[in-house]
Amino acid sequence: MRPVRTALAGALLGALTLAGCGQSTDTAGTASATPAPTASQAAGFPVTVQAGNGPVTIGEKPAQIVSLSPSSTESLFAIGAGPQVIAVDDQSTYPAEAPKSDLSGFKPNAEAIIAKKPDLVVLANDTGGIVAALTKVGIPVLLEPAATKLEEAYDEIADLGAATGNKAKADEIAAGMKRQIDELVASAPKDKKLTFFHELDNTPYSVTSSTFIGQIYGLFGLTNIADKAPDAAGGYPKLSSEFVAKADPDLIFLADTKCCGQSKETLAKRPGWGGLSAIAKDRVITLDDDLASRWGPRVVDFVKIVDEAVTKAAA
Template sequence: MEPAMIRSAFLLSLALVAAAAQAEVSVRDDIGNTVKLAQPAKRIVSLAPHMTETLFAAGAGAQVVGTVDYSDYPEAAKKIQRVGGYSRLDLEAIAALKPDLVVGWQSGNAAAHLEKLKGLGYTIYVSQPNRIEDVASEIERLGTLAGTGAVAHAEAERFRERLAALRAQFGGKATVRTFYQIWKQPLMTVGKNQIISDAIRLCSGDNVFGTLEQMAPTVTVEAVIAANPETIIASGMGDSRPEWLDDWKKWTSIDAVKRDNLFFVPPELIQRHTPRLLEGTEKLCRHLETVRERRRKKQP
């Protein structure tokens, strides 16, 4: 090929890349709204820690110009400017950042705040993944909006492969009646549509409050005693086992207490809808395996 032709072909390829970068992008968010941008987002504000982490996983961390408190993973997320907390947003701080995309959280952000931002003309993507597999789709959708589709697709495929491996390993096991405790006062658990319930199902567990419609219902100690779970698993707030998990030891009629099946999963691994959810799910599954082993030892 002649040098002039090579140069022309090279310039054409650059033009095609540039055109693709400027092309309109569109996805459907978790509440069914079509989110459309004239070109991939260059300035993104994330209104939830899990969304910040997922944006980084999708290859879009460099475009995140604002986020909320507790957005601490990966390490680079700690350096991003804060716009309040997910439940107490600073709308003026968000506006000052001039985002071309705002990523919100349906069950965490106040609906009034999201409506206000939408009314001000900002493009809003709303996140609410209630099933583990939804995380992979969300990575891909955010990658589309940020123009990092290749990175996002590769990450989503890795997630799906690991998820399939966990299902193959822990699916079809003997059922374990499970009480998942988020907090002590008020005593909170997870309902049927919460993603942790999906993790419990993957591990062949049965959420004893899995018929409740609320995402994070409040229950009573009496209700837990009546449900008689074979294991109690808690997350709490930090990366260490909450002291209040051992408060159950005084309720000796509960099978979980009789067999010392009181376990902990770090909240950042299971309460955030991110790729690390699979780490938390695996820990949960292994706890249920311990319950089964102890059950077998009790049998004659």
């Protein structure tokens, strides 16, 4: 998932070093104008990007991008590639101007994608062998799986920048994210140990510290009650109401406000939850479901919410 090399034509560099005024000399000794680089060459194409599906070579700057990953959609628009995007999947809800379609990232249909005539497809899952199906007909595909740590999120943004001809802006975005997050973490209070519970849905499913979401909380020294779940379930354990009530977390983060309509009031009505410390002390933080589950540039907004909650609780 790291952009590793650009295959800029060596002739371009050679032409610049031959004659200071952009001319070359033919065999007869007469001066001839050096051909101007094409738009794709000027943008650094062809380029090879090391993605989740291995090295992917993109011959020309893509102008017909299809994104089947909400996180990648957000990143593409953030780095300035929005005008190149012609269709996004049915779960890409941000930004508002993204050309949402009925394409699915969970169950991708090769024929439906090919019908869009893309010159680049970005996705997070290789469901049903979709990468091979698209590659077979000559469509470059970037597989950018769900990030498991912040470095991978930065790296995927860099990948998209290299693949779309927006490398400088992508690098700027990634560096800005890292800077802001580092500053927030450095200034956060760390003298009080706080426990927390992150709810994915009202089943309730949660996340452990091994997940991307869990690691965000870990930056602030928070103790995750889900880490002691009987079954970690790959980082997404289903907790019992009794387990959460017994743990009595200092903070509760709800990432199921849109999908499931959860709030401090609905939590208080659950058996055994009415007396939880987080409810009594008004430490239930409602999150935008999408914001808390994506690894694009808006992860900074998620970190800010966690920072505010920790600062308030530690006061």
